[in-house]
Amino acid sequence: MTDDQAFAAFDGCGLAEEIATGRITPLEAVDAAIRIIERHNPLLNAVVMERFDAARAEAKRAGAGSGLFAGVPFLAKDMNVFTADMPTTFSSRFFAKAAPRPDSEIVQRWKQAGLIILGKTSTPEFAADFVTEPSFRGPCRNPWNPDLTPGGSSGGAAAAVASGMVPLAHGTDSGGSIRVPAACCGLVGFKPSRGLTPSGPVYPELAGGLNCDHALTRSVRDTAAMLDITVGPELGGAYYIPKPAEAYRDAIRRKPVRRRIAYTATAPSGVTAMPEIVALLHRTVEVLRRQGHELIPVALPGDVDPYDAAAKLWMPPLALEIEERERALGRAARDEELEALSRYSRQVAAKMTALDYLRARQRAHDITVAMARFSESFDLLLTSTIGTLPPAIGAIDSRSDRFDHDAWQEGAYYFAPFTELFNITGQPAISLPLFQTEAGMPVGMQLIAKIGQDAELLQLAAALEADLPWRDVRPPYWS
Template sequence: MNMTRREGMAAVGAAALLGVTGAGKAAARRSSLLDTHDAMGLAELVAKREVSPSELLDAAIGRAEALNPRFNFMAQKHYDYGRAAIAKGLPQGPFSGVPWLLKDLNTYVAGLPTENGSRFYKGYRPQITSELVRRIEKAGFVIFGKTTVPELGLTGTTENKLNGDTRNPWNPKHITGGSSGGAAAAVAAGVLPAAHATDGGGSIRIPASCCGLFGLKPSRGRVPMGPPRTEGWGGLSVHHAVTRSVRDSAAILDATQGPEPGSRYAAPTPAENFLSQIGKAPGRLRIALMLDAPSGSPVDPECVEAARKAARLCERLGHHVEEAAPKLDIAAMGAASFVLIGSSVAADMLDRAKATGIAIGPEVLEPITLGFTAYGQKATGMDFARANNTLQAAAISMAQFMANYDVILSPTLAAPPLELGKINLSPDVDFAAWGKRAASFSPFTQIANMTGQPAMSVPLATANNGLPIGVMFMGRYGDEALLFRLAGQLEAAAPWKNRRPAL
């Protein structure tokens, strides 16, 4: 195998730490590839026969086994499933032979468990396979497990009664974010360079910010959600990934995007593939800098400074930046989102209770989940319709604002990664107080879910305590291409590739 000097040094170092020689050195060398290559780079090595899919899978499994006890990011281990896929023969897709982890939330492989981070779904084995999974496997990815989530993905930290607390590789006392926190922890820890994630209120961008990764939330309708249904949380939720590199995010979206059978709607078809946008000049962008939380809640000065620093970088790159923010009724939008989420949760919980005969209660659901269920049961059909109308009106207002701006720049979060136990689903406060606490941590991310726009968290800053801070860029609906052009420019100007936690 041809190796760069850096790869060789990494392999020798890994071997020395393990105290191994011969076959052990070879295994350490293969493991080091997970540090020195992104997913596209690994696929290139497989295509050149410099490493085999089995060797990469064994390396990823070895990392997972070594690091999961410390950080708790694996909800399920499906190692034999991955090995069987390789033995059967992988499709010759853009990521053939690259290891992959699915998020354990409403993403199905027929016959394998999907437990949604909940005791209420323990042992649940759907008999359908998600369209997204079909596309992931067609691209050549090798699925070998599922990552942890908060119960039903309902909060911005990954702590649950089923699997326990997922801990941040940068500092295990702090959260990884949620609800894709297990995915972000696995990528940040170096188990693999990219992993599946979903986003219903910030659940790709929150963990990307907390773990120092790139995380793009696609436009509503860009990536398939079904079966059995092609819309999540009334259109708030989308699927994609957390990644180390921008190009991986673009290429994964190329492999997965597009309408599915029965789609209620689909995002506009891109003029060119997303990968082709990396390296293209984005032009002189008009950027609105939004520093205040739309809800009026406080924003940590370090997060404000991270956004200001990003704005200065954008100006050096030739973009025009000015402080501006859309006029939105955030209170009404937040209330509307609670109706959509609560109604969806209540319907699912009642259906689950009917299917299993298990009563809804604290033995199977956490307190905040029970709160969402009760809230949703009280909502009427007219409440749902009015909530939908409120968010449609907000999307129109946002589109009108963005007629004058290409991108909105803001902090991703209102604070650096919190300590564990602050916004979990079994808190020391009631439902209303918890809602205010959780919303005040991520007041910026939810807007893009409410309006359907694409948005990305870019790992451009570090807090004084050494934890990552992300900066968010939100684009016009359907225009992920522009975000990828900008992200590629930022990645080249302020590289984060070698910024890793000391494990």
């Protein structure tokens, strides 16, 4: 394949179909992806590790191959998962020389489905921010406007997919880290129900149960297909959720039934989205009404604000990761090897007792019960994904000696106030790139279903995609 524009126009399922029929070879697909990475990555800084030679060798062996995504180029995030021939550094200087570890369960499932991993994408240190500007490797930039953030923490994945480097890429989501970058970069970003995708075998769960691993994609069908290849129980896993009888990619072909959909522009913290985003939320309401759904304005209860409980759940695992690295190296981490937010998180975790952690778990449970009761009168909830347009590079500082926790919290959670609640509750949530602002920036709208209703949520997303097609709306840095 020599036409990179044609390559970049495919979603993952479309590219897999081209490869399966022999119209494109896996090597042609991999070579096209590498060319686009080499063209755009010097500016966007999305891909931070490469295994191009190994990927080409795998593509030559693949042929038409087997598996749902046989021969399709893919990128892993430098966080949570381990790959046998690349280290996982968590975007931290302290892990810069970490050795590779055997493939995580989800990586094995990607490979079994035929995905060819080209490298790893950028993330903020320990995926702890809503922007992707690690001191270790420098900021990742938004393909719609390189002066702005692509969001975080899966910012590298979002920039890579939005710019045409690969059709889909791995993301992790502990507080919105798939959905926020998807909103910033005009992509589909889906966080599955808690436990639906594997975390092991290294971890029983991630970020105190807040995290799910999935992908950022250009289409709902890719999101559904990625769930098909990764869903299901794992050996020793903390959750046992059997693979559903019907494939998600089949379920989305059915028209969704009429739903009662609540909507709000204000987060439990009291933060309201900026007026232009609120106006687009109301346009989404009208589209859903036209599709036959009942839309109900609501105010989220103030006692479900997730921040304090979430911080006490994700900070201790971060501290434990650093402690284990110190033990392996036989020395303490130096200040210059960790960013300010990471050092702050260690201090918070060090002061916590076991009872403090259990209180945070109990608080998370109380929030989950409160949201379940609040949601009894409706089927789904609609919010915007982010509260403001993507901030400028450097506007949110979690890294430097100027770091101030209160200022960081205010900036980060004014930008992204709507996502972390559903990591607490474990509910499936999806960001869809339904509209753009007058200035041309994408804006994500978030739909949230009840836990376990992932198929129903994806059905509704597919119907919106059909009504408001977004695949031909592309950023300046495309292919």
